[in-house]
Amino acid sequence: MSRLDSMLRRLSAQRDGLNWAAAQIADQPGEVLDMGLGNGRTYDHLREILPDRRIRVMDRVLACHPSCTPPEEDFLLGEAEPMLQHLAAEGVQVILAHYDFGRGIKKDDVAEAARLSPLIAKIMAPGALLVSGQPLVGFEQISGPDTIAKDRYLFYRA
Template identity: 80%
Template structure:
Protein backbone atom coordinates (compact mmCIF):
# COMPACT_ATOMS: atom_id res chain seq x y z
CA UNK A 1 0.00 0.00 0.00
CA UNK A 2 1.38 3.41 -0.92
CA UNK A 3 1.96 6.00 1.77
CA UNK A 4 -0.79 8.11 0.19
CA UNK A 5 -3.28 5.24 0.37
CA UNK A 6 -2.21 4.52 3.95
CA UNK A 7 -2.73 8.16 4.94
CA UNK A 8 -6.14 8.26 3.29
CA UNK A 9 -7.15 5.07 5.10
CA UNK A 10 -5.92 6.50 8.43
CA UNK A 11 -7.82 9.77 7.99
CA UNK A 12 -11.02 7.99 6.97
CA UNK A 13 -10.72 5.72 10.00
CA UNK A 14 -10.17 8.71 12.26
CA UNK A 15 -13.23 10.51 10.89
CA UNK A 16 -15.41 7.40 11.09
CA UNK A 17 -14.23 6.72 14.63
CA UNK A 18 -14.91 10.25 15.82
CA UNK A 19 -18.37 10.26 14.24
CA UNK A 20 -19.16 6.88 15.84
CA UNK A 21 -17.92 8.05 19.24
CA UNK A 22 -19.94 11.28 19.06
CA UNK A 23 -23.09 9.19 18.60
CA UNK A 24 -22.12 6.88 21.47
CA UNK A 25 -21.70 9.74 23.98
CA UNK A 26 -24.79 11.71 22.95
CA UNK A 27 -26.42 11.23 26.37
CA UNK A 28 -23.24 11.31 28.45
CA UNK A 29 -22.38 14.66 30.05
CA UNK A 30 -18.86 15.94 29.87
CA UNK A 31 -16.28 17.80 27.86
CA UNK A 32 -14.16 16.64 24.93
CA UNK A 33 -10.36 16.57 24.64
CA UNK A 34 -8.10 16.61 21.62
CA UNK A 35 -4.81 15.32 22.96
CA UNK A 36 -2.34 16.44 20.33
CA UNK A 37 -3.59 19.35 18.22
CA UNK A 38 -1.12 19.18 15.36
CA UNK A 39 -2.47 21.16 12.42
CA UNK A 40 -5.98 21.23 13.88
CA UNK A 41 -7.94 19.00 11.48
CA UNK A 42 -9.26 16.73 14.22
CA UNK A 43 -10.09 19.65 16.49
CA UNK A 44 -11.99 21.29 13.62
CA UNK A 45 -13.97 18.09 13.03
CA UNK A 46 -14.77 17.76 16.75
CA UNK A 47 -16.09 21.34 16.76
CA UNK A 48 -18.35 20.47 13.86
CA UNK A 49 -19.78 17.19 15.20
CA UNK A 50 -19.98 18.26 18.88
CA UNK A 51 -20.78 22.00 18.67
CA UNK A 52 -22.29 22.24 22.16
CA UNK A 53 -19.35 20.68 24.03
CA UNK A 54 -16.29 22.35 25.46
CA UNK A 55 -13.22 20.99 23.71
CA UNK A 56 -9.96 21.00 25.65
CA UNK A 57 -6.76 20.85 23.62
CA UNK A 58 -3.29 19.84 24.76
CA UNK A 59 -0.14 20.16 22.68
CA UNK A 60 3.51 21.11 23.09
CA UNK A 61 3.24 24.03 20.70
CA UNK A 62 0.47 25.91 18.94
CA UNK A 63 1.17 25.48 15.24
CA UNK A 64 -2.22 24.72 13.73
CA UNK A 65 -3.98 26.35 10.82
CA UNK A 66 -5.28 29.78 11.96
CA UNK A 67 -8.91 28.72 11.42
CA UNK A 68 -8.40 25.84 13.88
CA UNK A 69 -6.95 27.73 16.83
CA UNK A 70 -8.76 26.81 20.05
CA UNK A 71 -9.83 29.51 22.50
CA UNK A 72 -6.98 30.45 24.84
CA UNK A 73 -8.92 29.22 27.89
CA UNK A 74 -9.26 25.74 26.36
CA UNK A 75 -5.66 25.31 25.15
CA UNK A 76 -3.14 23.77 27.53
CA UNK A 77 0.30 24.24 26.04
CA UNK A 78 3.16 22.12 27.26
CA UNK A 79 4.28 18.56 27.80
CA UNK A 80 1.48 16.02 28.08
CA UNK A 81 2.01 14.87 31.66
CA UNK A 82 1.78 18.25 33.43
CA UNK A 83 -1.01 19.40 31.13
CA UNK A 84 -3.09 16.25 31.82
CA UNK A 85 -2.56 16.86 35.55
CA UNK A 86 -3.69 20.47 35.08
CA UNK A 87 -6.78 19.30 33.19
CA UNK A 88 -7.67 16.84 35.96
CA UNK A 89 -7.15 19.54 38.61
CA UNK A 90 -9.46 21.88 36.70
CA UNK A 91 -12.35 19.56 37.50
CA UNK A 92 -13.09 18.87 33.83
CA UNK A 93 -14.57 15.44 33.16
CA UNK A 94 -14.32 14.13 29.64
CA UNK A 95 -17.01 12.23 27.80
CA UNK A 96 -14.64 11.76 24.85
CA UNK A 97 -10.89 12.03 24.36
CA UNK A 98 -8.96 11.68 21.12
CA UNK A 99 -5.39 10.58 21.84
CA UNK A 100 -2.92 11.66 19.18
CA UNK A 101 0.32 12.36 21.04
CA UNK A 102 3.45 10.97 19.50
CA UNK A 103 7.02 11.33 18.40
CA UNK A 104 6.76 9.19 15.26
CA UNK A 105 8.84 6.38 16.77
CA UNK A 106 6.53 3.43 17.47
CA UNK A 107 8.30 2.06 20.57
CA UNK A 108 8.54 5.52 22.13
CA UNK A 109 4.90 6.32 21.25
CA UNK A 110 3.60 3.06 22.77
CA UNK A 111 5.61 3.63 25.96
CA UNK A 112 4.33 7.20 26.28
CA UNK A 113 0.71 6.10 25.76
CA UNK A 114 1.06 3.49 28.51
CA UNK A 115 2.70 6.03 30.85
CA UNK A 116 -0.02 8.65 30.21
CA UNK A 117 -2.98 6.25 30.45
CA UNK A 118 -3.54 6.73 34.22
CA UNK A 119 -3.45 10.51 33.78
CA UNK A 120 -6.04 10.27 31.01
CA UNK A 121 -8.17 8.02 33.23
CA UNK A 122 -8.16 10.73 35.92
CA UNK A 123 -9.88 13.13 33.50
CA UNK A 124 -12.54 10.76 32.17
CA UNK A 125 -16.22 10.66 32.98
CA UNK A 126 -17.25 7.09 33.91
CA UNK A 127 -18.37 5.50 30.65
CA UNK A 128 -16.49 8.05 28.56
CA UNK A 129 -14.74 6.99 25.36
CA UNK A 130 -11.14 7.32 24.26
CA UNK A 131 -10.10 6.95 20.63
CA UNK A 132 -6.42 6.34 20.08
CA UNK A 133 -3.91 5.46 17.43
CA UNK A 134 -1.73 3.97 20.19
CA UNK A 135 -2.58 1.20 22.65
CA UNK A 136 -3.66 2.51 26.05
CA UNK A 137 -3.73 0.57 29.32
CA UNK A 138 -6.30 0.32 32.10
CA UNK A 139 -9.38 0.84 29.93
CA UNK A 140 -11.98 -1.52 28.50
CA UNK A 141 -11.21 -1.99 24.82
CA UNK A 142 -14.24 -1.77 22.53
CA UNK A 143 -14.95 -2.73 18.96
CA UNK A 144 -15.35 0.45 16.95
CA UNK A 145 -17.25 0.91 13.71
CA UNK A 146 -17.12 -1.85 11.10
CA UNK A 147 -15.60 0.56 8.57
CA UNK A 148 -12.30 0.59 10.49
CA UNK A 149 -9.77 -2.20 10.14
CA UNK A 150 -8.74 -3.84 13.43
CA UNK A 151 -5.82 -2.06 15.12
CA UNK A 152 -6.03 0.95 12.75
CA UNK A 153 -7.61 2.86 15.63
CA UNK A 154 -8.35 1.65 19.12
CA UNK A 155 -11.49 2.41 21.07
CA UNK A 156 -11.73 2.34 24.86
CA UNK A 157 -14.31 2.96 27.58
CA UNK A 158 -13.30 4.55 30.87
Template identity: 45%
Template structure:
Protein backbone atom coordinates in the same frame (compact mmCIF):
# COMPACT_ATOMS: atom_id res chain seq x y z
CA UNK B 1 3.32 -6.33 -0.22
CA UNK B 2 3.34 -4.25 2.96
CA UNK B 3 1.43 -1.00 3.04
CA UNK B 4 2.95 2.22 1.72
CA UNK B 5 3.21 5.28 3.93
CA UNK B 6 0.33 6.75 1.94
CA UNK B 7 -1.80 3.67 2.67
CA UNK B 8 -1.01 3.98 6.40
CA UNK B 9 -1.80 7.71 6.41
CA UNK B 10 -5.14 7.18 4.65
CA UNK B 11 -6.04 4.37 7.05
CA UNK B 12 -5.27 6.64 10.01
CA UNK B 13 -7.36 9.50 8.63
CA UNK B 14 -10.44 7.42 7.76
CA UNK B 15 -10.16 5.63 11.11
CA UNK B 16 -10.00 8.90 13.06
CA UNK B 17 -13.09 10.18 11.28
CA UNK B 18 -15.05 6.94 11.72
CA UNK B 19 -14.15 6.66 15.41
CA UNK B 20 -14.83 10.33 16.18
CA UNK B 21 -18.20 10.23 14.39
CA UNK B 22 -19.13 7.07 16.28
CA UNK B 23 -17.91 8.44 19.63
CA UNK B 24 -19.69 11.79 19.25
CA UNK B 25 -23.02 9.98 18.79
CA UNK B 26 -22.31 7.45 21.54
CA UNK B 27 -21.57 10.11 24.18
CA UNK B 28 -24.50 12.36 23.21
CA UNK B 29 -26.16 11.72 26.60
CA UNK B 30 -22.94 11.82 28.66
CA UNK B 31 -22.40 15.31 30.08
CA UNK B 32 -18.92 16.80 30.38
CA UNK B 33 -16.14 18.36 28.37
CA UNK B 34 -14.26 16.86 25.44
CA UNK B 35 -10.48 16.75 25.35
CA UNK B 36 -8.26 16.80 22.23
CA UNK B 37 -4.73 15.62 23.03
CA UNK B 38 -2.38 16.80 20.27
CA UNK B 39 -3.66 19.66 18.09
CA UNK B 40 -1.09 19.44 15.27
CA UNK B 41 -2.58 20.97 12.13
CA UNK B 42 -5.98 20.96 13.83
CA UNK B 43 -7.81 18.67 11.40
CA UNK B 44 -9.30 16.37 14.01
CA UNK B 45 -10.01 19.34 16.31
CA UNK B 46 -11.87 21.05 13.47
CA UNK B 47 -13.86 17.85 12.84
CA UNK B 48 -14.70 17.53 16.54
CA UNK B 49 -15.98 21.13 16.66
CA UNK B 50 -18.03 20.38 13.54
CA UNK B 51 -19.71 17.22 14.91
CA UNK B 52 -20.00 18.40 18.55
CA UNK B 53 -20.85 22.11 18.18
CA UNK B 54 -22.30 22.52 21.68
CA UNK B 55 -19.50 20.82 23.62
CA UNK B 56 -16.69 22.52 25.49
CA UNK B 57 -13.60 21.18 23.70
CA UNK B 58 -10.25 21.65 25.46
CA UNK B 59 -7.01 21.17 23.57
CA UNK B 60 -3.75 19.84 25.05
CA UNK B 61 -0.72 20.84 22.99
CA UNK B 62 2.84 21.87 23.71
CA UNK B 63 3.12 24.37 20.82
CA UNK B 64 0.21 25.72 18.77
CA UNK B 65 0.95 25.49 15.03
CA UNK B 66 -2.47 24.75 13.60
CA UNK B 67 -4.27 25.99 10.50
CA UNK B 68 -5.86 29.39 11.33
CA UNK B 69 -9.35 27.90 10.82
CA UNK B 70 -8.56 25.20 13.37
CA UNK B 71 -6.98 27.19 16.18
CA UNK B 72 -8.84 26.92 19.49
CA UNK B 73 -9.65 29.99 21.60
CA UNK B 74 -6.91 30.72 24.13
CA UNK B 75 -9.15 29.84 27.08
CA UNK B 76 -9.72 26.35 25.69
CA UNK B 77 -6.02 25.45 25.43
CA UNK B 78 -3.93 23.64 28.04
CA UNK B 79 -0.52 24.64 26.73
CA UNK B 80 2.47 22.53 27.68
CA UNK B 81 3.64 18.97 27.86
CA UNK B 82 0.82 16.51 28.58
CA UNK B 83 2.93 15.01 31.37
CA UNK B 84 2.29 18.34 33.15
CA UNK B 85 -1.10 19.39 31.77
CA UNK B 86 -2.97 16.08 32.24
CA UNK B 87 -2.41 16.07 36.04
CA UNK B 88 -3.37 19.77 36.08
CA UNK B 89 -6.56 18.90 34.17
CA UNK B 90 -7.43 16.23 36.73
CA UNK B 91 -7.24 18.86 39.49
CA UNK B 92 -9.32 21.30 37.43
CA UNK B 93 -11.97 19.00 35.90
CA UNK B 94 -11.92 15.81 37.95
CA UNK B 95 -13.20 12.60 36.29
CA UNK B 96 -15.66 14.41 33.99
CA UNK B 97 -14.49 14.06 30.37
CA UNK B 98 -17.18 12.60 28.10
CA UNK B 99 -14.69 12.01 25.28
CA UNK B 100 -10.91 12.11 25.08
CA UNK B 101 -9.23 11.90 21.67
CA UNK B 102 -5.49 11.35 21.50
CA UNK B 103 -3.30 11.69 18.42
CA UNK B 104 0.02 12.46 20.05
CA UNK B 105 2.30 10.11 18.17
CA UNK B 106 4.94 10.71 15.53
CA UNK B 107 6.50 8.44 12.92
CA UNK B 108 8.35 6.07 15.26
CA UNK B 109 6.04 3.22 16.28
CA UNK B 110 8.27 2.00 19.11
CA UNK B 111 8.50 5.50 20.62
CA UNK B 112 4.75 5.94 20.20
CA UNK B 113 4.12 2.72 22.13
CA UNK B 114 6.42 3.73 24.98
CA UNK B 115 4.73 7.14 25.12
CA UNK B 116 1.25 5.52 25.12
CA UNK B 117 2.27 3.28 28.04
CA UNK B 118 3.56 6.27 30.00
CA UNK B 119 0.65 8.60 29.32
CA UNK B 120 -2.18 6.07 29.80
CA UNK B 121 -2.24 6.35 33.63
CA UNK B 122 -2.53 10.14 33.30
CA UNK B 123 -5.44 9.92 30.83
CA UNK B 124 -7.48 7.19 32.52
CA UNK B 125 -8.65 9.11 35.65
CA UNK B 126 -10.00 12.00 33.55
CA UNK B 127 -12.74 9.97 31.85
CA UNK B 128 -16.32 10.08 33.18
CA UNK B 129 -18.40 6.95 33.66
CA UNK B 130 -19.90 6.22 30.22
CA UNK B 131 -17.16 8.28 28.57
CA UNK B 132 -15.06 7.16 25.59
CA UNK B 133 -11.37 7.44 24.76
CA UNK B 134 -10.37 7.35 21.08
CA UNK B 135 -6.68 6.90 20.32
CA UNK B 136 -4.48 6.41 17.29
CA UNK B 137 -2.16 4.20 19.34
CA UNK B 138 -2.95 1.25 21.58
CA UNK B 139 -3.32 2.50 25.15
CA UNK B 140 -2.61 0.69 28.41
CA UNK B 141 -5.52 1.21 30.81
CA UNK B 142 -6.33 -0.71 33.96
CA UNK B 143 -10.05 0.00 34.21
CA UNK B 144 -11.23 1.02 30.73
CA UNK B 145 -12.75 -1.56 28.39
CA UNK B 146 -11.66 -1.77 24.75
CA UNK B 147 -14.62 -1.39 22.36
CA UNK B 148 -15.28 -2.82 18.90
CA UNK B 149 -14.44 -0.42 16.07
CA UNK B 150 -17.21 1.19 14.02
CA UNK B 151 -17.68 0.52 10.32
CA UNK B 152 -15.06 2.31 8.25
CA UNK B 153 -12.32 2.20 10.91
CA UNK B 154 -9.25 0.08 10.18
CA UNK B 155 -8.19 -2.49 12.77
CA UNK B 156 -4.91 -1.47 14.41
CA UNK B 157 -5.08 2.12 13.18
CA UNK B 158 -7.31 3.34 16.00
CA UNK B 159 -8.59 2.16 19.36
CA UNK B 160 -11.69 2.96 21.44
CA UNK B 161 -11.97 2.49 25.19
CA UNK B 162 -14.89 3.03 27.57
CA UNK B 163 -15.26 3.62 31.29
CA UNK B 164 -18.17 1.33 32.08
CA UNK B 165 -18.24 1.90 35.85
Protein backbone atom coordinates in the same frame (compact mmCIF):
# COMPACT_ATOMS: atom_id res chain seq x y z
CA MET C 1 0.24 -0.46 0.48
CA SER C 2 1.73 2.90 -0.44
CA ARG C 3 2.32 5.50 2.26
CA LEU C 4 -0.35 7.67 0.61
CA ASP C 5 -2.91 4.87 0.74
CA SER C 6 -1.94 4.18 4.35
CA MET C 7 -2.40 7.83 5.28
CA LEU C 8 -5.80 7.98 3.58
CA ARG C 9 -6.88 4.83 5.40
CA ARG C 10 -5.72 6.28 8.74
CA LEU C 11 -7.52 9.60 8.20
CA SER C 12 -10.73 7.84 7.14
CA ALA C 13 -10.53 5.63 10.22
CA GLN C 14 -9.97 8.65 12.44
CA ARG C 15 -12.97 10.49 10.99
CA ASP C 16 -15.26 7.46 11.09
CA GLY C 17 -14.15 6.67 14.65
CA LEU C 18 -14.76 10.20 15.90
CA ASN C 19 -18.17 10.36 14.22
CA TRP C 20 -19.11 7.01 15.78
CA ALA C 21 -17.89 8.07 19.24
CA ALA C 22 -19.69 11.41 19.05
CA ALA C 23 -22.96 9.61 18.37
CA GLN C 24 -22.33 7.23 21.29
CA ILE C 25 -21.91 10.05 23.85
CA ALA C 26 -24.62 12.35 22.49
CA ASP C 27 -26.83 12.16 25.61
CA GLN C 28 -24.06 12.10 28.21
CA PRO C 29 -22.60 15.14 29.98
CA GLY C 30 -18.92 15.95 29.86
CA GLU C 31 -16.21 17.71 27.96
CA VAL C 32 -14.16 16.61 24.97
CA LEU C 33 -10.37 16.48 24.98
CA ASP C 34 -8.17 16.42 21.88
CA MET C 35 -4.65 15.36 22.86
CA GLY C 36 -2.32 16.47 20.09
CA LEU C 37 -3.56 19.53 18.17
CA GLY C 38 -1.06 19.30 15.32
CA ASN C 39 -2.37 21.31 12.39
CA GLY C 40 -5.89 21.35 13.84
CA ARG C 41 -7.79 19.11 11.41
CA THR C 42 -9.15 16.83 14.13
CA TYR C 43 -10.04 19.73 16.42
CA ASP C 44 -11.87 21.39 13.50
CA HIS C 45 -13.82 18.17 12.87
CA LEU C 46 -14.70 17.82 16.56
CA ARG C 47 -16.04 21.40 16.56
CA GLU C 48 -18.24 20.52 13.60
CA ILE C 49 -19.67 17.27 14.96
CA LEU C 50 -19.94 18.43 18.60
CA PRO C 51 -20.85 22.12 18.33
CA ASP C 52 -22.39 22.34 21.81
CA ARG C 53 -19.50 20.71 23.70
CA ARG C 54 -16.53 22.34 25.34
CA ILE C 55 -13.49 20.97 23.54
CA ARG C 56 -10.16 21.34 25.27
CA VAL C 57 -6.97 20.78 23.33
CA MET C 58 -3.40 20.16 24.40
CA ASP C 59 -0.11 20.12 22.57
CA ARG C 60 3.57 20.92 23.05
CA VAL C 61 3.40 23.76 20.53
CA LEU C 62 0.70 25.84 18.89
CA ALA C 63 1.34 25.26 15.19
CA CYS C 64 -2.13 24.77 13.70
CA HIS C 65 -3.83 26.45 10.78
CA PRO C 66 -5.14 29.86 11.93
CA SER C 67 -8.76 28.81 11.33
CA CYS C 68 -8.28 25.91 13.76
CA THR C 69 -6.82 27.77 16.73
CA PRO C 70 -8.76 26.90 19.89
CA PRO C 71 -9.82 29.66 22.27
CA GLU C 72 -7.06 30.55 24.72
CA GLU C 73 -9.02 29.18 27.69
CA ASP C 74 -9.36 25.79 25.98
CA PHE C 75 -5.76 25.34 24.83
CA LEU C 76 -3.25 23.72 27.17
CA LEU C 77 0.29 24.40 25.99
CA GLY C 78 3.11 22.21 27.18
CA GLU C 79 4.01 18.66 28.05
CA ALA C 80 1.14 16.25 28.59
CA GLU C 81 1.84 15.23 32.21
CA PRO C 82 1.38 18.67 33.80
CA MET C 83 -1.55 19.47 31.50
CA LEU C 84 -3.38 16.27 32.48
CA GLN C 85 -2.59 16.90 36.16
CA HIS C 86 -3.99 20.43 35.78
CA LEU C 87 -7.25 19.09 34.31
CA ALA C 88 -7.54 16.51 37.10
CA ALA C 89 -6.98 19.18 39.75
CA GLU C 90 -9.69 21.27 38.09
CA GLY C 91 -12.09 18.32 38.35
CA VAL C 92 -12.64 18.12 34.60
CA GLN C 93 -14.77 15.16 33.48
CA VAL C 94 -14.10 14.14 29.89
CA ILE C 95 -16.76 12.09 28.09
CA LEU C 96 -14.79 11.74 24.84
CA ALA C 97 -11.04 11.92 24.35
CA HIS C 98 -8.97 11.65 21.21
CA TYR C 99 -5.36 10.57 21.73
CA ASP C 100 -3.04 11.62 18.94
CA PHE C 101 0.33 12.25 20.60
CA GLY C 102 3.39 10.88 18.93
CA ARG C 103 6.57 11.65 17.13
CA GLY C 104 6.42 8.81 14.62
CA ILE C 105 8.72 6.34 16.37
CA LYS C 106 6.35 3.50 17.23
CA LYS C 107 8.26 2.10 20.22
CA ASP C 108 8.54 5.55 21.82
CA ASP C 109 4.93 6.49 20.99
CA VAL C 110 3.58 3.28 22.53
CA ALA C 111 5.67 3.82 25.68
CA GLU C 112 4.43 7.41 26.00
CA ALA C 113 0.80 6.31 25.63
CA ALA C 114 1.27 3.68 28.35
CA ARG C 115 2.94 6.23 30.64
CA LEU C 116 0.16 8.80 30.14
CA SER C 117 -2.74 6.33 30.45
CA PRO C 118 -3.08 6.55 34.28
CA LEU C 119 -3.18 10.36 34.09
CA ILE C 120 -5.79 10.22 31.33
CA ALA C 121 -7.87 7.82 33.43
CA LYS C 122 -8.11 10.42 36.22
CA ILE C 123 -10.07 12.84 34.03
CA MET C 124 -12.34 10.40 32.23
CA ALA C 125 -15.99 10.25 33.24
CA PRO C 126 -17.39 6.77 33.95
CA GLY C 127 -18.28 5.14 30.64
CA ALA C 128 -16.40 7.76 28.63
CA LEU C 129 -14.92 6.86 25.24
CA LEU C 130 -11.35 7.17 24.04
CA VAL C 131 -10.40 7.11 20.38
CA SER C 132 -6.70 6.53 19.91
CA GLY C 133 -4.03 5.97 17.33
CA GLN C 134 -1.84 4.32 20.00
CA PRO C 135 -2.58 1.50 22.46
CA LEU C 136 -3.64 2.77 25.89
CA VAL C 137 -3.52 0.75 29.11
CA GLY C 138 -6.01 0.40 31.94
CA PHE C 139 -9.10 0.92 29.81
CA GLU C 140 -11.58 -1.56 28.38
CA GLN C 141 -10.85 -1.99 24.67
CA ILE C 142 -14.06 -2.05 22.66
CA SER C 143 -14.99 -2.45 19.01
CA GLY C 144 -15.50 0.72 17.02
CA PRO C 145 -17.39 1.10 13.77
CA ASP C 146 -17.34 -1.75 11.26
CA THR C 147 -15.82 0.55 8.64
CA ILE C 148 -12.45 0.52 10.43
CA ALA C 149 -9.96 -2.32 10.06
CA LYS C 150 -9.00 -3.97 13.35
CA ASP C 151 -6.08 -2.18 15.03
CA ARG C 152 -6.10 0.71 12.50
CA TYR C 153 -7.62 2.88 15.22
CA LEU C 154 -8.30 1.82 18.81
CA PHE C 155 -11.40 2.39 20.92
CA TYR C 156 -11.68 2.25 24.70
CA ARG C 157 -14.27 2.75 27.43
CA ALA C 158 -13.25 4.29 30.73
